[in-house]
Amino acid sequence: MKKSYSASHHHTYHCEQSGDQCICAVPLFQSLTAEQKDQIHSLIHHKHYSRGETIYRPGETADSLYVLRSGKIRIYRLSESGKEQLIRIVTPGEFSGELALFRKGFYEAFAEALTDCTICAIKHSDFRDLLMQYPTTAIEMLATIANRLGTSEQQTAWATTETVKERLWHFLVSSIDTDEREPIVELKMAKKDLASYLGTTSESLSRELAHLEKEQRMEEIAYGKFKLLDFT
Numbered sequence: 001m002k003k004s005y006s007a008s009h010h011h012t013y014h015c016e017q018s019g020d021q022c023i024c025a026v027p028l029f030q031s032l033t034a035e036q037k038d039q040i041h042s043l044i045h046h047k048h049y050s051r052g053e054t055i056y057r058p059g060e061t062a063d064s065l066y067v068l069r070s071g072k073i074r075i076y077r078l079s080e081s082g083k084e085q086l087i088r089i090v091t092p093g094e095f096s097g098e099l100a101l102f103r104k105g106f107y108e109a110f111a112e113a114l115t116d117c118t119i120c121a122i123k124h125s126d127f128r129d130l131l132m133q134y135p136t137t138a139i140e141m142l143a144t145i146a147n148r149l150g151t152s153e154q155q156t157a158w159a160t161t162e163t164v165k166e167r168l169w170h171f172l173v174s175s176i177d178t179d180e181r182e183p184i185v186e187l188k189m190a191k192k193d194l195a196s197y198l199g200t201t202s203e204s205l206s207r208e209l210a211h212l213e214k215e216q217r218m219e220e221i222a223y224g225k226f227k228l229l230d231f232t
Contacts, residue, residue, distance in 0.1 A: 022120030071117030086196035
């Protein structure tokens with residue numbers, strides 16, 4: 001029998017009262033009414049992970065969508081030779097574990113807590129019912145997945161056709177903060193994670209950053225924060 005998520009009583013969903021940023025701070029749920037958010041709140045299971053703890057790993061049964069409430073998570077894969085490839089960093093308000101929503105199976109990557117994390121988990125069976133009832137949420141999720149696919153394809157193209165310096169430069173240009181008056185990039189990950197994301201080593205990344213600065217194409221104005229000077 002299909003579950004019904006229509007509210008049986010009327011009241012306003014208050015973030016302040018619930019303290020549940022898993023719903024209030026997530027773009028995925030912003031199109032929903034207060035009553036609909038209240039129903040989602042009842043489906044959430046809160047989980048806490050310590051820094052360095054593995055949240056899921058390849059081969060484990062995938063049964064939940066994970067929404068990050070606080071902290072940072074890194075999603076990565078390991079090659080047969082043991083080389084790590086960072087896929088993305090998950091920040092508060094973002095989600096992970098969504099691909100298994102559409103096909104029952106197993107996780108295909110590692111998820112590790114970069115910091116102490118609070119996660120809101122929603123069982124896939126419950127979330128599929130929500131997507132059926134609330135098409136706008138389904139569209140929001142598909143848009144996010146499409147953006148991730150585009151980023152993944154770009155990452156693959158960089159790794160196979162460009163030098164480390166070219167990968168780094170294109171990454172910096174694509175990461176410019178549009179809220180800034182000047183072309184500023186502030187890394188959302190440690191440099192060692194950026195090296196993994198770009199398919200290189202920390203040493204090579206540091207060397208190419210120094211080369212770009214020497215060529216006056218950019219300057220590091222604070223640790224992990226860069227001002228781009230030359231777009232040619």
